[in-house]
Amino acid sequence: MELKQLRYFVAVAEEGHITRAAERLGMQQPPLSAQIKAIESGLQVQLFKRKPRGVELTEAGRELLREGRDILARVERALHRTRRTARGEIGSLCVAIAPTAPFHKLVPRAIRNFRKAFPLVTLTLDEGLSNEVVAGLINQRIDVAFVRNSNIHADDLSTIPLLKEPMVLALASHHAIAKATTSSQSVALAQLRDEPFIFIGPPGTGLHDETIAACRGAGYSPRIGQQAPRITSALGLVAAEMGVVLVPESLKSLKMDGVVYRNVKGPHQPKAFLGIAFLKSNRSEALNRFIATVRREKT
Incomplete structure (x- = not known):
């Protein structure tokens, strides 16, 4: 029948x-x-x-x-x-987020507004550095990612820039520079020539490469201290007076005992890139809706 x-x-x-x-x-x-x-x-x-x-x-x-x-x-x-x-009103999306990205108001706001507009799309949130995200996108475990690296290169991968925010210096509250300045004052990168730098992620990840470029722009190669896998562990090392770290300005909202933040001044002020990355071959309409939502939040 x-x-x-x-x-x-x-x-x-x-x-x-x-x-x-x-x-x-x-x-x-x-x-x-x-x-x-x-x-x-x-x-x-x-x-x-x-x-x-x-x-x-x-x-x-x-x-x-x-x-x-x-x-x-x-x-x-x-x-x-x-x-x-x-129509992209039902489905599922895995969204990866760079460890420092959630602190910028655009990211949680975009996710929140997408969930309100499309409540039947199941969102799974993951965290990953640039190299981890690229692997996840290529093997299609991840659909879209908020990334801090503007130089991601992989076949079929597309990156949409969203913004660049100033980076600030996180240092121990007992550090000599911290004691000599107030929260409203800025520090020149040249003053950090002899400081060990803590790096978030390995070479090839956004904040790592931006820190290297900023210090070289100030006339020196940074002393490499320790590598931290995530922002919280990096700030923990700062609090333990193991070194200093450059982080996106939005991280100033993250308060940790023993850590203070100072703005960075000079002609080579580092900027933290924020964008979204996805596979061009991903035809998911839910993905298209998500990208459109993020772009609206950018304006």
Whole structure:
């Protein structure tokens, strides 16, 4: 039995009259009668008892009506969800976020507004540095990522710049420079020539490379202290007086005992890139909706 035949049967069963069912279906009565006979012939079952003023379901017909209504309802739900998925209103997205990105107000605001607009899209949040994110995008474990690296190169990968924010210096509260300055004062990068720098992530990640470039712009190569996998561990090392670290300005909202922040001055002030990366071949409409939401938040 074809799906359209099942719809014909349900209409006749609910109306109890072939002519009224034909009107409901927008067709002529003779073709509908022929379809009902074809259904009964194909099933080799009598579904209706013919009466002078209509039709009445047999026991077999009542059973088919129960099942038929359920089948048609499930098909309609499937079609409805399919259409909504095609429009990006239903689905799932894995969003990776660089460890320092959530502190900029654009990121949580974009995620929050996307969830409000598309509550049926399941969002999974992950955290990763640039090299980890690239691997996740390529193997399609991740759909889109907020990244701090503007120089991500991989086949099929696209990066949309969102903003650049100034980087600030995080140093121990007992550090001589911290004691000699106030929170409203700035520190020149040249003053940090002899300081060990803590790096967030390995070479090739955004903040690591930006720190190297900024120090070289100030006329020296930074002394490399320790490498920290995440921002919290980097600030923990700063509090322990193991070195200093350059972080995005939005990190000033992250308070940690023993750590203070100072603005950086000079012609080579470092800037932290923030963008979103995704595979160009990813045709997910939910992804397109997410990208559009992030772009609106940028303005």
